[in-house]
Amino acid sequence: MAGRGRFLTVYGHYFRNYYRSRSFYVMLILILLISALMTYLSFRYSNNLPSFLGGAQFNNLPISERENIFSFLWAFVLLDIPVFASVFFGSPAVSSEIENKTAYHIFSLPIGRYTLLSGKYLASFTVTLVITSIYIGFETAVLLVLFHSLPSPGFFYSYGLLVLFILSITSLTFLISSIFSKNLYAYITVFLIYFLVFNVVDIMMQLLYNYNAFFLLSNASSIVQRVFVNVSTGGLSTQGSISPASTPEIMTSLLVMVLYTVFGLVASLFIFERREVH
Amino acid sequence: MNPLLSKILIVAVSTAVIVPAGYYLILQQSTSASANNPFTYIPSESQLVLEGHMNSSSLYLFEDNGSIGLILPFTISELQLLSNTSSSPSGQHISIGQYSSYLTKSIYAVNNFSALISGFGLRSVNSSLISMASAALAGTNNTFYATDAGGAGMVLGNISAVKSSIASTQSGSTFVSSSSKYLDGSSNYTFYYRPGNISQINYVTGNISDGHSNIYISLSNTTSLGSSYFVKNGTYNVSVSVRPGGIMIAITGNYTLAQLEASLSGYLKKAGL
Numbered sequence: 001m002a003g004r005g006r007f008l009t010v011y012g013h014y015f016r017n018y019y020r021s022r023s024f025y026v027m028l029i030l031i032l033l034i035s036a037l038m039t040y041l042s043f044r045y046s047n048n049l050p051s052f053l054g055g056a057q058f059n060n061l062p063i064s065e066r067e068n069i070f071s072f073l074w075a076f077v078l079l080d081i082p083v084f085a086s087v088f089f090g091s092p093a094v095s096s097e098i099e100n101k102t103a104y105h106i107f108s109l110p111i112g113r114y115t116l117l118s119g120k121y122l123a124s125f126t127v128t129l130v131i132t133s134i135y136i137g138f139e140t141a142v143l144l145v146l147f148h149s150l151p152s153p154g155f156f157y158s159y160g161l162l163v164l165f166i167l168s169i170t171s172l173t174f175l176i177s178s179i180f181s182k183n184l185y186a187y188i189t190v191f192l193i194y195f196l197v198f199n200v201v202d203i204m205m206q207l208l209y210n211y212n213a214f215f216l217l218s219n220a221s222s223i224v225q226r227v228f229v230n231v232s233t234g235g236l237s238t239q240g241s242i243s244p245a246s247t248p249e250i251m252t253s254l255l256v257m258v259l260y261t262v263f264g265l266v267a268s269l270f271i272f273e274r275r276e277v278h
Numbered sequence: 279m280n281p282l283l284s285k286i287l288i289v290a291v292s293t294a295v296i297v298p299a300g301y302y303l304i305l306q307q308s309t310s311a312s313a314n315n316p317f318t319y320i321p322s323e324s325q326l327v328l329e330g331h332m333n334s335s336s337l338y339l340f341e342d343n344g345s346i347g348l349i350l351p352f353t354i355s356e357l358q359l360l361s362n363t364s365s366s367p368s369g370q371h372i373s374i375g376q377y378s379s380y381l382t383k384s385i386y387a388v389n390n391f392s393a394l395i396s397g398f399g400l401r402s403v404n405s406s407l408i409s410m411a412s413a414a415l416a417g418t419n420n421t422f423y424a425t426d427a428g429g430a431g432m433v434l435g436n437i438s439a440v441k442s443s444i445a446s447t448q449s450g451s452t453f454v455s456s457s458s459k460y461l462d463g464s465s466n467y468t469f470y471y472r473p474g475n476i477s478q479i480n481y482v483t484g485n486i487s488d489g490h491s492n493i494y495i496s497l498s499n500t501t502s503l504g505s506s507y508f509v510k511n512g513t514y515n516v517s518v519s520v521r522p523g524g525i526m527i528a529i530t531g532n533y534t535l536a537q538l539e540a541s542l543s544g545y546l547k548k549a550g551l
Contacts, residue, residue, distance in 0.1 A: 062359070065359060112281065112284070114284055114288070214307065241352060241353055241356055242356050242359060243353050243355045243356050243359070246428075246429070248306055248309070248310050248313070248429075249310075251302075251306055252303065252306050252307065252310070255299045255300075255302060255303040255306070256303065258295065258299050259296060259299055259300065259303070262292050262295045262296055262299075263292070263296060266288055266289075266292040269288060270285075
């Protein structure tokens with residue numbers, strides 16, 4: 001079988017494994033629930049937007065800006081979903097093979113380890129994208145009904161950046177998964193790094209040095225919402241602007257996510273190649 | 279494929295992505311650090327530079343050849359948006375429109391800027407800073423001019439101040455290096471003043487905060503004028519140190535900015551200023 005054929009077989013196999021897994025159905029139920037709640041919120045809240053912004057003077061807000069603010073609210077809720085999905089799908093990617101001793105069988109197959117890991121990575125990325133796209137589908141329908149217009153260009157930027165964020169967080173989870181031999185450690189470590197370590201570093205940099213830690217994945221991912229309204233909802237900073245993030249800010253976040261994606265994936269490939277089953 | 283060849287290929291491709299991306303990121307950061315610094319938009323030869331902080335809002339004021347300009351922490355597009363939505367208690371709307379361009383940068387004309395006082399809700403721009411900005415610019419007419427100031431927000435002021443800000447930013451002749459020398463950003467208000475018509479004084483700097491303020495007057499004559507003395511005034515203490523080449527006035531005590539402002543304006547009234 002040619003290299004590409006082997007890769008597609010591995011990808012197809014793991015993709016089926018993922019979408020038949022219990023994790024997929026848990027995420028699917030959660031995303032449907034969250035989407036339904038956001039739909040309810042959007043229709044109930046659509047007339048209360050001026051009070052959210054600060055008063056009656058925002059009654060005459062242009063439709064495009066109202067749409068931006070709703071997209072911002074939807075993106076705010078969306079931001080943590082890829083983290084949970086990639087932890088569910090990516091964290092056990094390598095560690096579970098070692099822990100359950102399935103690596104004995106997989107490693108003896110006539111398939112290179114790079115092909116195995118990259119096929120699994122792409123399958124994990126695809127299921128996470130499917131989960132988040134369901135939410136995006138709900139969002140598009142709601143915005144279409146509320147504002148009678150097709151999504152703004154910012155919506156497509158946000159979606160593109162979301163895809164990149166999924167790639168980068170999946171890379172990070174694969175890297176951590178390739179280090180550990182136990183599933184639980186991989187799960188906990190990703191959560192600790194993303195929600196605790198990144199937050200502590202961010203707060204420390206802001207308080208001690210008044211410095212925006214742009215290099216943290218959690219900060220870079222906020223661009224998914226900041227392309228609508230440039231207010232960061234994480235950290236301590238209260239600064240922001242009702243305007244969308246500027247092109248240099250988008251470029252910075254994009255490059256940070258590219259670096260996480262490439263570094264995480266390459267490092268996990270090399271670690272996985274040297275893994276032994278004890 | 280040969281495993282070694284695969285490894286070499288992966289390293290080569292990842293290096294080809296990581297190195298230019300990292301380089302571009304560093305470049306981007308240094309450019310935006312400069313674009314986000316408000317002093318990048320203040321001409322180096324300004325006679326007066328004032329930095330004010332209030333409840334996480336900041337305002338930067340400069341005077342260049344008698345023209346006043348402000349660096350405000352919101353963008354032209356925000357102002358355009360607010361021109362459609364906000365109005366002052368008197369019902370006036372701010373309006374903003376393209377005026378001209380200077381050295382390839384667009385200049386906008388802004389009318390009824392004071393209407394902005396009641397306009398901001400989403401972000402924490404202190405309304406008293408907006409009032410201060412309006413008061414500083416109040417004068418001949420109700421039209422001001424504005425230009426984009428990158429991550430720092432916008433420059434707003436008289437047309438000549440806006441043009442001199444654009445020219446200084448493009449020539450690199452800005453107040454950035456002087457800001458760390460003369461201004462203390464941790465004070466509520468900090469200023470630098472260079473009086474052109476008093477030959478005995480080089481410059482005056484001041485840092486004003488609740489409970490602690492100081493003013494330094496740099497003299498062109500380095501001869502000592504006398505010794506230090508100390509004044510106690512019920513609520514606060516004033517100490518004046520006279521040194522060769524400068525006078526340092528420090529005010530300490532249990533006072534608030536409002537009390538200090540009231541005392542200062544009282545003294546200024548008595549002095550007929």
